[in-house]
Amino acid sequence: MSKGPSRRSFLRGAAAGTAFVAGAAKAGTPDPLITEVQPWASGLGDGVDATPYGLPIEYEADVIRRNVEWLTADTISSINFTPIHALDGTITPQGCAFERHHSGAIDLRKEDYRLMINGLVDRPLVFTYADLERFPRENHVYFCECAANTGMEWAGAQLNGAQFTHGMIHNMEYTGVPLRTILQEAGLAAAGDLSDKWVFVEGADASSNGRSIPMEKALDDVLVAFKANGEALRKEHGYPVRLVVPGWEGNMWVKWIRRIEVMDGPVESREETSKYTDTLADGTSRKWTWEMDAKSVVTSPSPQAPITHGKGPLVITGLAWSGRGAITRVDVSTDGGKNWQTARLAKPGEKMALTRFYLDIDWGGEEMFLQSRAMDETGYVQPTKAQLREVRGLNSIYHNNCIQTWWVRPSGEAENVEVS
């Protein structure tokens, strides 16, 4: 637990906010919510049989996944966005965790589930769901980020809200079996030298969304997962079984995984050639850009989460993550990157998981150009948009991990902007 600002400095902040102490500010005006007995304090509420499986209260109806109509030709091969501007902490509830489908979210019962392991293995195997439950399990919290997250920002500040610029991400506690265990069950002696071998993984949906993964990663931390945040995967996240590929782009986290083939090279499938490669300024494309580089974003205040309380104490908060390990530090700037303050991490960073950061300031009501800058345990520092464009050009779609800027006006409203 890192230390917050000292008590003394916080109280100074509070005292500076004229309308901050609600009780004091309203001392002369009786508040019926205090002075009168309210209906919820005199009647009975819902019983324990009201919602066997509950949903958020109606007043939170705006905390939902949203899609952007112009982004894709239809909603089947499309994406929606996690409402990160309205969340706090690090866990993403399944109900509002983003979805990306290539041929829609399929309906696959556990009884109909099969996982084939074939190719260069000693004995090809087919597992049922019940078989998978018999292997030793692990639990890990990991973020899953679509390679296209923030992709619309290559062309400028296009979408007005953290949900849309950075919401192709979620963070869950997965339970599953290491892929290593499954591969060893099939036997890898037939594959010979493993250092140049790959696995090809594909899903049971019509797109099959096949991807090649180097054997080194497959034997490291990849999970064949069947639970997220304690319960079964949701339909839209690959029920009953998906691949979890920690730190690597979401497209490789194959949902409804049906087949894993051990091969002597990559397949160079559509999903890793014409898609999910990075076209550079000279027209050539980088491939095998699997890791998601260190990145961060201020989630509040932000365009969908403006400041509504005026000047005085203000909580600036956001998320940071790295596909290469743990986040070690996040800095926040309120002046577009000229000056930086080190934010407080809610917990020490964990490998390939979201880290929540806070900066508690005394806002004077002036405009701000809010930015955050993440650092990870490899020493990598999140780049500016200009630095990223210098290296990558303007042709890219994927892997945009640049520093984001929100222009916060004196009114408290915020807007997605670029600073030079």
Next chain:
Amino acid sequence: MSKGPSRRSFLRGAAAGTAFVAGAAKAGTPDPLITEVQPWASGLGDGVDATPYGLPIEYEADVIRRNVEWLTADTISSINFTPIHALDGTITPQGCAFERHHSGAIDLRKEDYRLMINGLVDRPLVFTYADLERFPRENHVYFCECAANTGMEWAGAQLNGAQFTHGMIHNMEYTGVPLRTILQEAGLAAAGDLSDKWVFVEGADASSNGRSIPMEKALDDVLVAFKANGEALRKEHGYPVRLVVPGWEGNMWVKWIRRIEVMDGPVESREETSKYTDTLADGTSRKWTWEMDAKSVVTSPSPQAPITHGKGPLVITGLAWSGRGAITRVDVSTDGGKNWQTARLAKPGEKMALTRFYLDIDWGGEEMFLQSRAMDETGYVQPTKAQLREVRGLNSIYHNNCIQTWWVRPSGEAENVEVS
């Protein structure tokens, strides 16, 4: 990450299970799920606009909170149970996390929310919801256990399922403001020597459910929380604001918290005298038994989660927790406590949070008397039911943290039993 069983021993286990390798077992019978193109692999699934806020897939419809009709006179002042037998990992999804209400789950909008701080403070204050959002926040994962969890077991092995014997518990990542911060904002100089002061906390529902908390705890780790697992608290868990009292009995985690009064002694309210005290064998009652002692339970196999795959590799799993700190070790017995094996903890134990344990065994198909025994960082060891009865008698309802026994038959079915 603790180490699992060695690869070698696991493969021996797998080889011993005749029907374990599904592919091998079905080699002679073509499986249409493998040989034929299935509808989900040729058609389109749901689009990304199908569920702005998603629910579990229909096939998981049995993973729900359940109440026990005979337990309470009505469902308003009642309790339901988390389906822990069907969950894995440690996070409890809000949707199926147990509820306990004294006058029902009330409907309280953020705009109508007020929190009063009064009593021995320098300046009594009333906070709106928006005010609370301006204080520095913290994130912590904590379990919340009702003091009555496992309470029906004092009289014998009464309820057939881990959901019912141990399901008055959930574990979430909370975001909130330390109560300490709120109290310091009101100023504690007026209270003088804090070592003998208390706070009295009450909720906005009709029951008000008032409880006294010693100042030492109030200034330590208590949170005024408004988010759980990243999103707003659910209505049934105290929306918009509840108290989080780490490690202490759930009744003190006041929902819809409306008032916190600094006092020079405890109130000795109904909820801490005629309720939530432990009547001993001689008829006297223990009070102020706030901490939840170290406890554990095997969640699978269990009566609601029987073994369906026959002998061979079997994952035994469960949960352990302690209100006094981190779980350091869990042992599992398959013979009713004669012999113990140390289970694998999915992650090192964290203070006042659920810890998931696994024991991967090769089951020979014989009957088992399955038990788990938790140890925490204070050196405390979870007692047997006989040991607990010896100290506490048979008059208690609350704070039953005894070792649980499941009798697993050769058929794989399990039953709640007592062993002498």
